[in-house]
Amino acid sequence: MSKGLVVQKYGGSSVANVGRIQRVAQRVVGYSKIGYELVVVVSALGDTTDELVALAEKINPHPCEREMDMLLSTGEQISVALLAMAIQKLGSEAISFTGSQVGIITDSSHTRARIIKINVDKIKEELKKGRIVIVAGFQGVTLNQDITTLGRGGSDLTAVALAKELQANSCEIYTDVEGIYTTDPRIEPRARKIKKITYDEMLEMASLGAQVMQPRSIEVAKKFNVPLHVRSSFNTKKGTMIIKEVKKMEDVLVSGITLNRNEAKITLCGVPDKPGVAVKLFKDLATSGVSVDMIVQNVSHNTRSTDISFTIAKADLTKASKIAKMVAKKIGAGDVLLDEDIARVSIVGVGMKSHRGVAAKMFGILADNKINIEMISTSDISISCIIKKKGAEIAVKKLHADFGLNK
């Protein structure tokens, strides 16, 4: 009798070599033997995807996205075949499928396709035969039979979507860390593994720099209320549950501290203080595909001009500064200043919704440590400050301690 259906997802580092594939097979067979039905989603082996991208770029620096998907999808196809073989070697029945074979239908936005529907009949049929079903993550197929991929981290999305469609009892995301931490343990060794966290907090942490899960897959999990269990593929410890609501959460003001050092700041000085000026700038940036994060416009003092600062991903700096300079010229603004020496430190927690003074406390902690705040942005469940890079790690440690997150 089945103990229930579990969808497990193993990332690239969990299947990076023959030994690790065999270890995943053992874990999967172990679950199967104690009575679980299993659908296993696998990413490409180790750095395969990066290697294929590099190979493609040698041939064509701007490869066609359809062909890129054709190429990249082979990575997961190799993984699923090898994992099926490893499971069969252990005496259990297994069968592997590509995204196409299993009916993961997507739109035709190659390299970042969205899942339209999944036909799980084939999976159910194989589960009924007592087989472990292995599905290639990260990929799907259009109605026109073109192979698509779901974007970086897309295997998470495959797992969540399958768990939803199959009404799985749980969805386990296996990775090379033990779960979600209150902050990056490489910065603060006293960081604690979070036992339970809400979808919203996880989404906030993911978009603020925590790289454990792909934000889109968390959104989908939230939308369909699929409970996620993020845990390590190298041991059997319980990891972090990502769920709808966490009881007793009123006691926890702040769940985690994130740090992002991959942003840059651009400032337009002496911008004429009249309507429509900012519109021009941010419209041009959006058109060029630059996504702007924080925006601060200073109040104008004695002159009729103001300064506008905004942050962007560091990778977009060249593109964005070019646009900023063109716009500055056009609107008669002054200098354009670029600053890569910034870091964004954020506190995240649903608890702060119902507590006043959290922002004030954060600013106080930074001030006490002589850390100057350059920009501030807030949401329902997070507060972010842009500070100088050199203060970043101290800020994380102090916030981690003073909000009561140390072990």
Added chain:
Amino acid sequence: MSKGLVVQKYGGSSVANVGRIQRVAQRVVGYSKIGYELVVVVSALGDTTDELVALAEKINPHPCEREMDMLLSTGEQISVALLAMAIQKLGSEAISFTGSQVGIITDSSHTRARIIKINVDKIKEELKKGRIVIVAGFQGVTLNQDITTLGRGGSDLTAVALAKELQANSCEIYTDVEGIYTTDPRIEPRARKIKKITYDEMLEMASLGAQVMQPRSIEVAKKFNVPLHVRSSFNTKKGTMIIKEVKKMEDVLVSGITLNRNEAKITLCGVPDKPGVAVKLFKDLATSGVSVDMIVQNVSHNTRSTDISFTIAKADLTKASKIAKMVAKKIGAGDVLLDEDIARVSIVGVGMKSHRGVAAKMFGILADNKINIEMISTSDISISCIIKKKGAEIAVKKLHADFGLNK
């Protein structure tokens, strides 16, 4: 206006690295620019297939054939995507397809599937749009959507089958040699490239050891009268045409000399000379998947027993000798002798059909050179002799010279 449709097939060595893929792209685009419609079939890059097999065997020494096909088919999928990108880089339009996408429907004999039908609508549609169509060789799909492969050299078969189905004007097989030679040029440097050869001769040469093309694909080309052009992907010289009939062929007694050093001989001594004894032996061998090549049963002399010798692929020697020993015991035969020190040298040519004395001439040439013949087998268009290995290369050279094949 189209000059006609050409199917081109490039083997693994022709696309072994980035530079070679770019060279193939240039050739393809060149053909396209002068007005040909092109369907290009590609094998996996260099030794990819062997590497994937080795990887699979590390995980499972007896991998499930369905999963093996899942794994191996990624090799060609990588090639087609990269070639499409390389062609697009040169400014031409191209689109790649897997065997599955293009509708190469096969039976479900994994690792050696047979093509049942091909739906070429999709290819025709893309050709109409002015695109170069790149198809993954070696692979197909069952009606149940399982990925299959067509066996070693299966990309040739893909090309021939597509050429037939598309009624292509020609089918070009690109390889790392310049065509079919009168014998192996590594043995006899005076070997000549054959301009034209019949399907039957080519089949005979392929099955006797010439490794340029997969025999099954030649059979299919013969059946549907698809003219083949075997040529080099490293230059633009004309290669060898494989066609139905070669004019003036009556002048050419022998078209080529082949040598196969990968066989072994097994002899059962003292086999009781009564009906049904040989049946038992060859039935058991067939059941175990050992395919027997030549068989010689000596006439019995003064005793009531005889000797039976047969040849097999060297790879099957262990399996076959085990069976031979079991059968020998059962039927009361004597010793079982194994001999790996043999070579098969053959002459091939449709011309010998209408000429007597070719066999006698061959035996004479070998005798003149003191080469002892251990076994003989003949067909309509070939004569093979088993000799000791050490005489093999001399035999090839002498036959090549005396049948008038030297440059």
